[in-house]
Amino acid sequence: MDMTAKKLTPNICYMAGLFSKAQKREKNYVSVSTTMPELQQKFVEIAVKDFGILPTRIILGRDSQSSAGFYHSRVAKQLQDIVNRETYVFKTANELSSSYVAGMFDISGHYRSAVEIRHINPKDAFMLEGLGVHTRGDRIMNISRFIELIAGRSIMLRHAKISEAAR
Numbered sequence: 001m002d003m004t005a006k007k008l009t010p011n012i013c014y015m016a017g018l019f020s021k022a023q024k025r026e027k028n029y030v031s032v033s034t035t036m037p038e039l040q041q042k043f044v045e046i047a048v049k050d051f052g053i054l055p056t057r058i059i060l061g062r063d064s065q066s067s068a069g070f071y072h073s074r075v076a077k078q079l080q081d082i083v084n085r086e087t088y089v090f091k092t093a094n095e096l097s098s099s100y101v102a103g104m105f106d107i108s109g110h111y112r113s114a115v116e117i118r119h120i121n122p123k124d125a126f127m128l129e130g131l132g133v134h135t136r137g138d139r140i141m142n143i144s145r146f147i148e149l150i151a152g153r154s155i156m157l158r159h160a161k162i163s164e165a166a167r
Contacts, residue, residue, distance in 0.1 A: 008082070008089070010099040011050045014153065016082035017103020018043065021119060028076045031069025032107060033061075038155050039106055040066040051075050087127045093149060097131055101146075102153035111160055115140040 018032055025031065032043045040060075047053040053070050061067035082089060082100075090097040108118040116138040117124070125135050131149060134141040150157055 008096050009050060010095045010153070011046045013082070013090075013096045013099040014103040015043070015046050015050070016079045017100040017105075018107045019076075019079040019103075020083040020086070020100075020124075021104050021108035021117070025069075026071075028071050028073040029069055030072060030076050030079060031067060033065045033067040034107065035065055036106075036155060036159070037066050040068045042155060043068050087123055087130070090127050091130055093131050095153075098149050098153050101128070101131065101133070102150040102157070105150055105154055106156045109156060111156075115143050115146060
């Protein structure tokens with residue numbers, strides 16, 4: 001299935017960003033594991049509204065982390081296709097790119113001593129560089145540009161206490 005820009009929505013791109021950094025248990029399993037209930041809720045909403053997953057097919061977990069997931073080979077393939085083509089799809093800073101990067105940050109980012117997205121690979125770094133975000137390893141170097149890119153789309157950023165000095 002060819003993923004052209006007109007078929008993509010901000011929610012689908014956000015889910016692809018989550019999928020790109022989420023731990024993969026099984027090939028056709030799309031899931032999120034988080035300590036933020038809002039992220040679990042957004043995952044379920046996107047699965048139901050944008051991918052047509054029946055609510056009864058979503059597996060919710062309750063432990064120290066809130067998890068949610070579903071088995072669906074077409075959706076898993078669609079999301080993997082977006083991830084594989086990230087350097088081609090997310091070339092310009094727009095709402096699709098912002099949503100994708102926000103999904104990456106929400107699932108694997110943190111902001112303790114520095115703002116980072118864990119497990120940035122060379123393709124991710126190239127894509128982020130094209131969007132004006134500079135990285136060194138997993139660390140975001142120009143935090144203000146990064147925040148500008150994902151503002152309004154990231155659940156974690158809404159809860160972040162990133163000081164003005166860090167920007």
